[in-house]
Amino acid sequence: MLDTRRHDFSSLSVRDLLEAREAYHVHLAHLSQVYATAIGKYLIRKGDENSSDPRHRTDPAELGPRTLDNCDVRDWSWPCVLVFVRHWFTPKEIQANPALATELVPSFLYLPDGRVVPTCVVQVDPDVRPETSPATPDFKSDLVGGGFPIRSSAQGRTHVGSIGCLVTDGESVFALTNRHVAGSPGQVIYAGFKNQARRLGVSDPRQLGKVPFEEAYPGWTAHRSVSNLDAGLIRLDDVAGWTAQVYGIGEIGDVVDLNVDTFRLDLIDCPLVAFGAVSGMMKGRILGLFYRYKSVGGTDYVTDLVIAPRDGETALNNYPGDSGAIWFEDEASAPINANGARKLRPVALEWGGQVLLAPGARTATQLALGICLSTICRTLDVEVIPDWNVGHTEYWGEWGHVKIGSYATSLIEPELSLAASMEANADVIGVDDAVLKTLPPHKNGTFSPLADVADLVWRFGRPSDESNHFADMDKPGKDGRTLLELCADPANVDPGVWNAYYDGIGENKKRGALPFRVWQIAEAMIGYAENNRALEFVCAAGIVAHYVGDACQPLHISQYHHGRDPTDKTHSKVHSIYETTMVAKHGAALLEMISNAGAADVPPIEPGGKPSGHAIAVAVVALMQRTVDRLPPLTIVDAFNDHMGAGQTEELWNELKDKTAACMQDGAKTLARIWEAAWRAGGSPDFGSVAFAEDDLAALYSRKSFLPSYTLDQLTTGADHHIVPIDGAIANGQVAFRPRHGTT
Incomplete structure (x- = not known):
């Protein structure tokens, strides 16, 4: 743990951290073990006996590698540049091979005007398992909105993604998703309904790709970086069957306006929630800002937000096909709509993800990569539509089932003892008529x-x-x-x-x-x-x-x-x-x-x-x-x-x-x-x-x-005419994790 008595880092701003990373770009880029960087707050090891007190310091040699699995952000964590490395050098390794000292990430980045910025080194192991095709559900409801799965085809391959939300340029209405999901202008977009595919519209010529970082965020400097804004619009054939609500989220609030004047480090560890077309409900937290996830030919590729699991016990639940989903601020203080449900504020559009491993971890850590929705709206010159065809429960559909x-x-x-057992549980099997008549939206994460x-x-x-x-x-x-x-x-x-x-x-x-x-x-x-x-x-x-x-x-x-x-x-x-x-x-x-x-x-x-x-x-x-x-x-x-x-x-x-x-x-x-x-x-x-x-x-x-x-072709009848899955059948249609850089 760093000795914070030597420096006061609490006053460092987003601009300070970006300028420090830019100043040390060449040095960090030449360290072979550096995988990625971001700006954020210092991650404190959970197993450190002094982790609850910033005034005490434990010898790093006693703690071992810092990983995404064994550390978290504390209330007193200080601003820093996060440096993700493929290998964690121990003192014994350096002593045995002094040349390795040249590969060490400096603990502090010193700027010419006297500012000092700490680094936080995290060991990761990028998961390079082969890609698998996503399995997306079809929806029963013909009412389409954010969180809905969409499909397009190009070069004999089906691209799958999520609808983010509805936007307008003042004349036409569009569905917002990723550019790589929408495809080239004029590409027909479909969605699955029960046993058929239905056309929703076509990809619009207005799209965003990679732009110089300084154009995305005027006033900030990053000469060798481009921002991946990966956003595309679908021009809708018919808006009558659409809603501005996001499936599983409900009515949405105002867009969180993030720009060079409003970006603050308070965003770090902010809880977020999203609804992806493949994964359904996803819950995460902001781990870092302006994540440099790739360098090619001297150019760095940056995404605005990197979103991690909220804790070590709950996976992010982020799969291929969730690209295009909107991440929302998951705040209990969010405004309440007429039905008593929270109107969450949209923050970012997901465009891809990564899977990182940690030494000794049981499972990989999934990360979602996001773009600030306010930046997309400003650049595309569109506004989010919050109030078209709303008022449905968050999961619009057939409440007749509960009746x-x-x-x-x-x-x-009545003479069967089963009657007493089932009647005692009537209100968890369905919903009482008196409640059903004024049934409020189903709230996220509730029963x-x-x-x-x-x-x-x-x-x-x-x-x-x-x-x-x-x-x-x-x-x-x-x-x-x-x-x-x-x-x-x-x-x-x-x-x-x-x-x-x-x-x-x-x-x-x-x-x-x-x-x-x-x-x-x-x-x-x-x-x-x-x-x-x-x-x-x-x-x-x-x-x-x-x-x-x-x-x-x-x-x-x-x-x-x-x-x-x-x-x-x-x-x-x-x-x-x-x-x-x-x-x-x-x-x-x-x-x-x-x-x-x-x-x-x-x-x-x-x-x-x-x-x-x-x-x-x-x-x-x-x-x-x-x-x-x-x-x-x-x-x-x-x-x-x-x-x-x-x-x-x-x-x-x-x-x-x-x-x-x-x-x-x-x-x-x-x-x-x-x-x-x-x-x-x-x-x-x-x-x-x-x-x-x-x-x-x-x-x-x-x-x-x-x-x-199971699907029907996975079922057969076994001994005594019982129904059983065939040998090798995979339950629930699950697919394996895969690393993603904006692909579906």
């Missing part, structure tokens, strides 16, 4: 009702789970028969039969697997019941409510999810208008209607024997059949097409409300029978009436090993 889940707890046969875990939590951490939310039951196969017709024979509710069906129609990527996801979870519930594991049983029961809710939504189980012609943009939004806009507008009335909808009672599953997972999957297919019989998907599509324009939502509600309520009631009744069947198959244990804590349930559903997700 079905909570309602089903009251439909279990998700179990019936919405599949959307709010797993959709972004488990890409392969997307196929479990749907199945096009009315699409003819190679022999002309639909899946509903095939499954009139219960023996055909089998992954082998379904995979053969998809092979026949040439569908390789979007193989709906909804009944088999319920089958898989039901078998897990049977095992939990057999072992009297009430917490796991209740958690799985609440989560399976989501998929059963999908099975009673006509457009989730139909090839007409986006209308008769999904390429017709005007008519392709039927799903979001019916399931999201109409239901959200009339939600309070729908809640009252569901319990009185008059759907026929659903009989117990295999009442005379021990129910199987297969029998439960057959019951789900039967629910799907009743759903399309009651409310044919084309009835919804044609009603949507017949009432285009003003009043469309009201006309849909008037025509479809009764049958919509009946479908939801049928789903809840079926769900109750599924819970009963799994419980009976597991030996009918008495779980009591314990109401489980949200923290315990959240810890369970956050585990990657809990109810792992």
Whole structure:
């Protein structure tokens, strides 16, 4: 630890640190072990017995290498130049080879006018594992905003990234992302919706790349440096289906204005949060400013912010495909919107990342590289749009799932002890009607009702789970028969039969697997019941409510999810208008209607024997059949097409409300029978009436090993007709880490 009694570093500014690094550029550049530099605050080793007191000093020889894994910023950390090195020379190494002394990073940088700037040396090992292709989720909602995944193609390669936010030049509206994601001007940009790709717009000619540092930040000097501003605009085809909200974040506040007059070292260690299209929620902190991440031909490449994990226990969760995401100030003092949610201020646009290793660390440290959003807006001459089509919950979509889940707890046969257990947990499975009518936005990092875990939590951490939310039951196969017709024979509710069906129609990527996801979870519930594991049983029961809710939504189980012609943009939004806009507008009335909808009672599953997972999957297919019989998907599509324009939502509600309520009631009744069947198959244990804590349930559903997700082609049936993954199947669609310098 440095002896701070010799110098007072607290008054050093951003300008001082930049000028010191510039003055010593040649010296640092000629040190072979120097990997990168940044400006920031001194990192204090966690294991130093004197680390809580800046007045004491521990001999560095006793501490070993300083790494990103074993140190952090303290309240009293002083300004410094961070120097990342590939090797940490020990006193013994230098004593054995005195020539190594020429490779040492100086402890202080002295400027001609008397200013003294300390250096903080950190050992890193750049991870050079090979790149892997990202797996991005498709979104159910047709309402597009920040955090949404986008795709473009060039030279036979698909580029994947995230939408940052909406911006405008006063005339047109654009989506902001990275230049390397948007591609060359005129490049068509797509996004995935269920089982199709939909065009969003084209890449605009206005783009930013690498510019001289002094142009990006007039008044500061860095003669050999360029700033990587990597920003591009997508000119939108139709703004009607867009929102200024950022998925998972909600409404956004004013842009944090960072420039040569406002940059301060107080930014160091500032908590940030972002929502990436691949990773979902990401939480980090600012580690350093103006990170020099590469030098080529005498030119240094600089990015404004380097973002690290908040602590050693929580990974940054940053994957390829998150490029283009916006990082926000994660402040409890942020302004509150009309729904009681915080309006976080946007800080930076992510353009890439790096993965660094530390000696002795269990896992690599991920870093995200960001560009100040204020600099991008100034240079592109655009403004962030904060208020277009807002007011949705942070996770816009189908709150009907939580209604079905909570309602089903009251439909279990009252003489069963299971009824008391499930009713005790009704408010964690779903949401009480009184609360649901005025449901506020889901706040970041808080508990998700179990019936919405599949959307709010797993959709972004488990890409392969997307196929479990749907199945096009009315699409003819190679022999002309639909899946509903095939499954009139219960023996055909089998992954082998379904995979053969998809092979026949040439569908390789979007193989709906909804009944088999319920089958898989039901078998897990049977095992939990057999072992009297009430917490796991209740958690799985609440989560399976989501998929059963999908099975009673006509457009989730139909090839007409986006209308008769999904390429017709005007008519392709039927799903979001019916399931999201109409239901959200009339939600309070729908809640009252569901319990009185008059759907026929659903009989117990295999009442005379021990129910199987297969029998439960057959019951789900039967629910799907009743759903399309009651409310044919084309009835919804044609009603949507017949009432285009003003009043469309009201006309849909008037025509479809009764049958919509009946479908939801049928789903809840079926769900109750599924819970009963799994419980009976597991030996009918008495779980009591314990109401489980949200923290315990959240810890369970956050585990990657809990109810792992697979695609249909990864499933088969094993011994005793149990559903199992094939050998070598990778759960949850996870991909390996890879180093990134702005590539996707």
